[in-house]
Amino acid sequence: MTRIQRLFVALALVVSVSSILSAQSRHATTDWDVRPSFKFDALCALNVLSADPYYLEYYKADYERLSRLLKPEELAAFASLKHRIKDENGGIISAHLSLYFSAVEADSLEDLIHVVDDSAAMKRNLQATPYFDEDGWKLYEASRLDLKTAFRALQRIHFESDWEKEVRPRVEEARKKIAADLPKYNIVPAIESVLGTPLASNHITVYLLYYSEPHGIKITGTRFLSHYSYPFRIVLHNAIHEMMHPPYDLAHDPALRADLTLLRSVPYFMNKVEHHDRSFGYNEPDGLVEEDCVQALEEWIAERFIAPQDMKEYWRQQDDGIHVFAVALYSLFKEQHFSDPAEPFPAFLKRMFKEGKFSGNQIEDRNKAFFSAATH
Numbered sequence: 001m002t003r004i005q006r007l008f009v010a011l012a013l014v015v016s017v018s019s020i021l022s023a024q025s026r027h028a029t030t031d032w033d034v035r036p037s038f039k040f041d042a043l044c045a046l047n048v049l050s051a052d053p054y055y056l057e058y059y060k061a062d063y064e065r066l067s068r069l070l071k072p073e074e075l076a077a078f079a080s081l082k083h084r085i086k087d088e089n090g091g092i093i094s095a096h097l098s099l100y101f102s103a104v105e106a107d108s109l110e111d112l113i114h115v116v117d118d119s120a121a122m123k124r125n126l127q128a129t130p131y132f133d134e135d136g137w138k139l140y141e142a143s144r145l146d147l148k149t150a151f152r153a154l155q156r157i158h159f160e161s162d163w164e165k166e167v168r169p170r171v172e173e174a175r176k177k178i179a180a181d182l183p184k185y186n187i188v189p190a191i192e193s194v195l196g197t198p199l200a201s202n203h204i205t206v207y208l209l210y211y212s213e214p215h216g217i218k219i220t221g222t223r224f225l226s227h228y229s230y231p232f233r234i235v236l237h238n239a240i241h242e243m244m245h246p247p248y249d250l251a252h253d254p255a256l257r258a259d260l261t262l263l264r265s266v267p268y269f270m271n272k273v274e275h276h277d278r279s280f281g282y283n284e285p286d287g288l289v290e291e292d293c294v295q296a297l298e299e300w301i302a303e304r305f306i307a308p309q310d311m312k313e314y315w316r317q318q319d320d321g322i323h324v325f326a327v328a329l330y331s332l333f334k335e336q337h338f339s340d341p342a343e344p345f346p347a348f349l350k351r352m353f354k355e356g357k358f359s360g361n362q363i364e365d366r367n368k369a370f371f372s373a374a375t376h
Contacts, residue, residue: 027202030188034179036171037207038163039106040225044094044211045159046150050082051075054279058213066157074153077146084146089139090283094225095217097147099131100140102219109155116148129220130246167210174228175208181232182206182239190301191243196344204239218242233306241298246290248346256346259353260289263325268364272322280319292326297345300333312371325358328366332357 048059049067056063067075085091103125106112115122119140126132154160188202205223216238217225224242226235250257263269264285273285282288295318299311315327332338332352343351352358 026192026198027188029202030183030186031203032179032182033203033205034175034182035205035207036168036175036228037209037225038108038160039101039112040098040207040219041163041167041209041211042109042112042151042154042159043097043101044209044215044217044225045154046078046081046093046097048211049075049078049150050093051079052082052086052279054277059211062211066159066162069157070153074149074156077149077153080146081143081150084143085139086278090278090281091139092215092279092281094212094215095281096136096139097143098217098225099219100126100136102221102223103129109151109160113148113151113155116144116151119144126220130249130251131220163210171208171210171228178206178208178232178235182236185236185239185305187236187240187301187305188243190304191240193341194297194301194345195244195247196341196346197249199243204243206235206239216242218245233309236306237298237302240301241294244294244297247293247297248349253346256350259350260286262353263289263358266358266363268361268367269325272324276320276322280322282319282322288322289325292323293329293345293349295323295326296329296333299330300338316371324363324367327370328358328363331366331370 045066047055048063049070051063051067070078081093085093085096100122101112101115104115104122106115123132123137126137188199188204192198199222201222203222205221207223207225208228209225210228212225213227213229215225216227216234219225222243224238226238230238248256250260269288270285273283273288276282282291295315299308302308311330315321315323329349329352336348336352338348356362
């Protein structure tokens with residue numbers, strides 16, 4: 001055997017061993033944990049107590065019941081959080097803060113106050129995740145004084161006792177039903193196959209909340225927040241969806257970063273970024289692209305477990321129809337017979353860009369074709 005032949009054999013062995021190790025690191029099962037959480041309900045309640053009309057549509061009675069107990073300076077702190085996080089930076093209070101506080105152990109309002117006073121562990125833990133960025137951290141730092149005032153206000157009005165009396169019983173009743181059905185759905189292997197990489201764990205924690213409507217929120221780890229009233233189908237969709245954020249590793253994939261940047265020159269897509277209700281989030285191109293990728297993947301995977309929903313109606317109504325890239329991707333999944341694990345999603349996405357599937361008017365044309373096609 002020549003030196004070159006030996007080299008090729010060695011390389012083949014490396015590739016083979018790498019593939020085996022990758023397969024071995026993936027999971028064969030899904031473990032479910034469904035529970036309430038005072039901590040995350042308190043963080044989501046900040047949306048409501050900021051007097052944001054978007055949330056008062058869902059929680060007007062709760063706002064009126066709780067806000068009358070608050071002092072003017074306390075109400076001002078809640079409003080300041082909305083102004084800074086949502087109005088000035090296009091974020092969602094509950095999503096931003098739940099993600100950050102999920103990086104540390106904190107069960108009570110006093111625990112949350114301690115974290116606000118000393119956030120070093122939070123920062124260190126967040127930096128070990130894909131979700132940390134300097135701008136987001138600066139936004140949190142600027143909000144710490146208002147957060148402490150808000151948490152102290154919730155302590156003063158006995159919000160935790162109110163939650164135990166008014167919220168926990170409802171959530172517990174819903175939890176029993178959802179927890180009984182989720183073990184039938186082994187979603188982790190399907191997600192890992194599509195993404196081409198293993199999740200950090202096959203243990204999925206669903207926090208059922210009262211104050212989280214109308215959102216589903218991804219936090220650190222294989223955990224997410226959902227509303228206790230959502231039907232089982234939505235909770236399952238939430239679980240599939242939230243486990244895939246982010247669906248690619250842009251920090252280590254410059255080619256895909258360059259591809260996604262091209263979407264900024266597509267007027268049809270950018271019109272959705274720039275002209276929609278900012279309460280939905282997705283106020284930057286990168287955020288909307290990631291969400292749309294995950295929405296398309298969510299439906300593609302969910303169809304393995306439950307009957308397909310009416311995707312035309314869903315994407316026509318979802319966030320006022322802004323998810324046009326999701327529609328284009330989903331149509332390509334069908335057209336191209338997207339098949340994992342032969343071609344994991346990041347590789348598929350790059351191939352679609354290389355083949356010009358999103359150039360020019362392609363996204364708009366695919367949306368027109370999708371919504372005009374006969375429903376079978």
